[in-house]
Amino acid sequence: MARQDVASMLAVALIVGAFASAPTSVQSIGVCYGVIGNNLPSRSEVVQLYRSKGITDMRIYFADGQALSALRNSGIGLIIDVGNDQLGSIAASASNAAGWVKDNVQRYQGLTIKYITAGNEVQGGDTRNIVPAIRNLNAALSAVGLGGIKVSTAIRFDAVANSFPPSAGVFAQSYITDVARLLASTGAPLLANIYPYFAYRDNPRDIQLNYATFRPGTTVRDDNNGLTYTCLFDAMVDAVHAALEKAGAPGVRVVVSESGWPSAGGFGASADNARAYNQGLIDHVGGGTPKRRGALETYIFAMFDENQKTGIETEKHFGLFRPDKSPAYAIRF
Template structure:
């Protein structure tokens, strides 16, 4: 999750206010990201127990913490497991390193941990030093899973941030770097894997001073604004961001590649428009909304991971420390139904 909103996509969303027609309702998988950047967090077993007691069916884990993986055994909690940024160059340059990573962090748990996706890198941008390693690392991890007879069960992807996409209206969305994203998208198509996308209306709102708060918070009233290229109507920034990514996928020949929202959240303190009321409204609205799909993918529920499980006191300060759904003593900050 990036603290600063980039202008490339934010500015284009200023006028969006989506009206969703009557939509088919479907079941949306809701998960919560489990970050560990705090020195006052519960034990790994207590955290997994909290997921179970609150009915949270899915988790994103940003590194293969062995205690957390042990605690996940037998729970059937669906898991996104990240390959951390620090491992990308090694796994991208060495198939044996990728084999070792899979053998150490996936194979020992695969019989009773519900791995869904391996996220090879989080929010890597085309100019980052690790960028050239993302696709080779994805390929090497895929091959390692294949060797372990797990490729049919676990999908390999990478998590992008929304400002790797540009364009207004949403139907004009395209990737900012075709040389970086096109081969990654081709890999996803070939392996029937989804694209993981971190979607933050909060940063879009903060980066666009004239944007109305209700555009970002799933609150009414919202005027209807029509995408002139396809006639679809929009009333919230979340849908606009997701559909802009879908449009970018279509432009590189992958209109049917599914998007999993691998992070989305709203901070309760530390910055503009941060409050318990706003954050609670966002999370509640998001859980209720994603089962409907987006205007471009009407009725197709969006698997979504809320960011994050806890306030993490060792992050960068400001809003970064205040995305938690629970306090470190495991008390809920908001009344949410994760099975909605």
């Protein structure tokens, strides 16, 4: 989960079964499962915890063989990331993509794979690998009868420029337009990592805490289209929707592949704020956004605090659960 400075993009106006199968339905809430810690429960315990809490979907950040084995026949819908370090190889060679599919999809019977993500928050020159990697993975999946698994990529929010008002959203770089048009042709969604926390942290003078955490009290109107926003999350997601429209891909669905709030380690990071945000997110996304009504598939970051995460201290404190599997704060799925 790379961090970014999103404050510059938010205007002052924000004050106010055989092998793997595609799922038969879309649930609204999943949870990301990161493993950058030396004190985390076993993969099988984690799968049991997901099931006991009624969490229906999971995102993993690499093809973790232990996790994939534990997930067999669990019924949990799954996003599997192709690591950024592997993206160039898969983009360069159809046979490399086929080998990845064989090793990480075909060999694990009983998985319910929803999406394969060709890179997470890819930056710089590596962005040129996204489209060919998606094409090669699509071909590899189709060749073995698994074309129902959709392939996409996960973008940072700063891939969108002019994000306020939401209707002004446009992709900042041309490569995302190419990605969007490819996704439109395959029926895959665009995955986007959406973090109101970082926008609030970087601009608390102009962004109200209640607006950032699904608490009532602030209303923002988009004068371009007349839509009204009561939470920053909706405004950010609808900026992605607007950017897709401008890219010529209005039918591409958005999946929020990460969203969360830290419970410690920095400004605005507290158990109370994290609980308010994540419970608000769970309760909210079933209705979609002002621009796109209907369930918005969303993945909370993250299942556990990860004590070996690098970077700023808050990175270690996004977990819904502590490593001993006790709740970090009260949460209801």
